[in-house]
Amino acid sequence: MNRFLPWGLLSLLALAFLLLFIAYPIIGILLRSFIDESGEFSLEGFFIFLNQGRYLEALANSIILGLSVTFCCTVVGVFLAFIVARFDIPFSNIVFLLPLSVLIIPELISAQSWIMVFGNNGLVTHLLDAFGIPFPRFYGWFGLIYVMTLTYYVHIFLAALAALRGFDHSLEEAGQSLGTAPLTTYVKVVFPTIIPAVLSAGLIVFTLVVGNFAIAISLGQRVPLLSVLTYRSFISELGGNPTMQSTLATVSILLVALVLFLQRWYISKRDYQMVAGRTPPRSKLKGWKSWAATGVAGLVIVLSLLPALVVLAGSFTVSRGPVMYWGQFTLDNYTRILDFNLGVVGNSLKFASLATLLGVTFATLVSYLLVKKRSALSSTLDYLLLLPLTISGTVLGISLAQGFNSGPMVLTGTAALMVLAMMLRRLPFGVRNASSNLHNISNSLEEASVSLGVPPGRTFFNVVLPLMAPGIAAAAILTWVTTVAELSASVVIYQAGQETLPIQIFRLINSDLMARASAFGVINMVIILVPVFIGIRVMKVKLFSS
């Protein structure tokens, strides 16, 4: 009766939206990898992939890079988490701001700032040069692993910290009472119990590295990588082979899907629940140990926050072409933006606002449907929402551009597609954020409202929405942050006049115009920072509760 409408209808609409804008483009790109230019079934794409050395090399490089960065992130993240969880160090409060730094400093700006420090025209490079010390080339493996580690270690840090905090101290004491020394106890008892959390976060880091575009293209000129190759195959579309784009995209989808599958399988297999016990006490370190721990933690913090400072300084620095005149200050870089590039700022604000509005509305509705109004469609919705996780921004951009460049719905080249791409990338996380409070809202609350004469739709707005508000606010802020910084999907589909801040920064970095890129970078960070600041300080939003 009235049970199916309106929730059933809304579920159906949400399903149709996801089928059209996620499933259809992705299935399309998978299918096109099996079709040659004449439209016949063929394995030509995969044949080329396996036989032209550079594709296999790129695949191998991506995997090696993924493993190396994951390893480095694990070392840094676990070590830092261990120090913060167990020892009373002077600036431990700052450590808890680290996750924020990753939000506020987009990875593109991070890559740019490190090029400004260690690159061909870098600060440190020149400094060492003056002393006659040659600096190893930053572009390539070294730079890639270094910058990506600093960008992604936070994932493992947070996972390890949560696991260490939840760790039952009495287990450790049990170990010690059986005659193991404290350090041995750690290695034997504590570390094994945090492995599931760390490994699970590590697999996420691996997928992020493999899908990474911004850092890979800025620093990886010498190292062919799957994501960069996929992007290039699309950019050179006129001369390129469309089958090859699809094939490369398919390979990276399969790679990420495989890793995510491994992660899920691993979690389901070794889910030993830790009984929430006493949080272990934080002890004071003495002597050199204290200095060492403080020093390492401090270094990680400084390196994480440094890019913001470098870009800030760079934006006020005089430059001629690629050469930075450090120490000479100017406002030129900003006035140029005011004079010529306000449209870029406008584009960023416009696209990100629309994507955030659309994304959060959709996430709120869908999370409500999935948690409170489960129907026959729900599990399909669940699965469709996982799809954006399996594809990198580049692949999403290509699949959207290919999927909507002909047929009844031509969106390629429109601003709508830009907004859509930005919104879709964040959607799974948005739904997770928005539903975080929903599980705690008892069904009887809605029934109470309905029994008092308020229809189900208005009950949703009166009763449920206010209680979902904290989760929705977190979803909105995080969606905003990621859409303002979005590069990999939008750079594939943008047209002239649709440049956003990250796209402009990307182009300036390519031309080695770092000072001008820095000014855009600062504006980009300010646009990100303002809502984050308001959310956390004024609205008391907990960004990392879920």
Next chain:
Amino acid sequence: MTELSLRHIKKSYGHVEVLKGIDHQVPDGTFFTLLGPSGCGKTTLLRVIAGFVTPSVGSVHFGSEDVTGVPPHRREIGMVFQDYALFPDKSVFDNVAYGLRARRVPKEEIRRSVNEYLERVGLEGFGERLPTALSGGQRQRVALARALVVGPRVLLMDEPLSNLDAALRVQMRDVIRSLQLETKTTTIFVTHDQEEALAMSDTIAVMKDGRIDQCGAPDDVYRNPKTAYVSKFVGSANLLQAKPVERCNDGICRFEVEGSNFAGRIMSEANDGRYLVVARPENLGIRKAAAAPGECELSGVVISTQFQGYRTSYRVKLKSGSEVNVETFGEMDGSPLTRGDEVIVSFQDKCIFVPEASQ
């Protein structure tokens, strides 16, 4: 003021039939309790009345109006939930005012009504507080005020006392019952607690497996259970197998129970002719065995005694090996009974007989 009638209500989920045909009328202003163990369908029936569950067959009527197709928000009901279901972000005042605002009652009248009902439930001056600042009992009072302030046609309560501790529960019984009597609201109260049901209701319907097994005033259900199930679920009962010997015209029948002659009323007919005698512990007499047991009497041995102040309970093992509970009030004549004493248990003339098999 509304009479509630349920006509032939059935509800199935897949192949599971949760309600198997409920036909019942609840007169206007009655406090009507659905009593039964979990899974008997009582909550489903309540939700059918509320409109949250649509019956597969049958209809619900409020007075002369058939409300089966009316969605819950247009049924003008009041509902009180086990977990209180107070809106956590709204103050006590706003919670109680919620239904009035939905009905677009003028502001001044809302203020007057809300304050009146807060006073009635003993919470005057609590209006500004948030639900989290209240105790469990206070929260349930707010929920009660919220449901009653709109003047519902029917008040529905789903185990409203089961989250409260024992002392509060007894106190809240009075609060609920006296408010119900003041407002004369037709009330459907769902509980699994027989004591609650007996203490509060005008009428009790004992439910079992999706059916109403027996329905009546509390003392009637207690004194005259029609089935073994009802006798055990409402109050405690001793049940012994009884063989019918002779059927009399005046409704009194003769039975043989464990070798003794018994007489009493048959509450409902057994299809297979097998009966149980039902005896409440407090209706049994007990005395030291001085002679052989007479009519309606059985001999046995005391196997435990419990002194509980105003009453004493004995557990007696009969000759046949079955055990019965006996309760006595006040002082016993002669010396107190102790473990191992040979006794005569007297069933007097208050025996009733019910079918052995559930039908």
